[in-house]
Amino acid sequence: MQLARIDGTVTATVCHPSMRGCRTVICQPLDAEGRDDGPPVLAVDPHGAGLHQRVFFTTDGSATRDFVRDPHSPLRNFVLAVVDAPTGAGSQR
Amino acid sequence: MRLGHVIGTVTLHTADEALKGGNLLVVQPFSRGHFAGAPMLPLAKGNTVVVYDNLGAGLGQVIGFTEGAEATMPFTYPIPIDALNAALIDSVSYNPPAA
Numbered sequence: 001m002q003l004a005r006i007d008g009t010v011t012a013t014v015c016h017p018s019m020r021g022c023r024t025v026i027c028q029p030l031d032a033e034g035r036d037d038g039p040p041v042l043a044v045d046p047h048g049a050g051l052h053q054r055v056f057f058t059t060d061g062s063a064t065r066d067f068v069r070d071p072h073s074p075l076r077n078f079v080l081a082v083v084d085a086p087t088g089a090g091s092q093r
Numbered sequence: 094m095r096l097g098h099v100i101g102t103v104t105l106h107t108a109d110e111a112l113k114g115g116n117l118l119v120v121q122p123f124s125r126g127h128f129a130g131a132p133m134l135p136l137a138k139g140n141t142v143v144v145y146d147n148l149g150a151g152l153g154q155v156i157g158f159t160e161g162a163e164a165t166m167p168f169t170y171p172i173p174i175d176a177l178n179a180a181l182i183d184s185v186s187y188n189p190p191a192a
Binding site: 010075 | 094096123125128148157159161162163164168182183184185186187188189
């Protein structure tokens with residue numbers, strides 16, 4: 001899993017059927033201190049996470065295929081959880 | 094999945110049987126500026142990706158492509174690709190928090 005921040009959304013009418021019915025969000029991966037870490041990545045979001053909200057997304061294709069219930073889905077990232085309040089070392093940010 | 098601009102196509106003289114039915118696009122992945130709505134040129138730095146496409150993307154179009162083993166999942170037969178065009182992007186709304 002990767003900690004990330006939601007920075008936007010993307011719409012696509014022509015797409016693989018397994019993408020339909022879910023929001024596609026732009027996730028900006030974060031490092032432990034909450035700073036941007038690498039380029040933005042697109043993920044499927046079932047939880048309706050808000051803008052700039054912190055989430056965890058997975059990069060495991062098989063988990064994503066199980067989630068969208070389509071063994072032929074080319075998707076690889078999907079938002080597993082929305083972070084309420086980070087605790088531990090990086091929590092002051 | 095990553096976003097990219099279609100900047101060209103690839104034509105093969107001889108190809109694996111499985112590659113029939115789609116075409117190969119030359120795609121330049123987005124830079125952060127492109128997410129924020131910058132025009133296609135100047136292109137982002139970084140590697141250009143050749144993406145297998147069966148959705149019919151045109152030149153200059155923004156597509157969402159997936160890479161790795163997941164690119165072969167939609168096919169019921171073995172196919173030698175590692176990047177697949179999964180979506181023709183209509184709109185990108187990108188507003189990161191002010192730094």
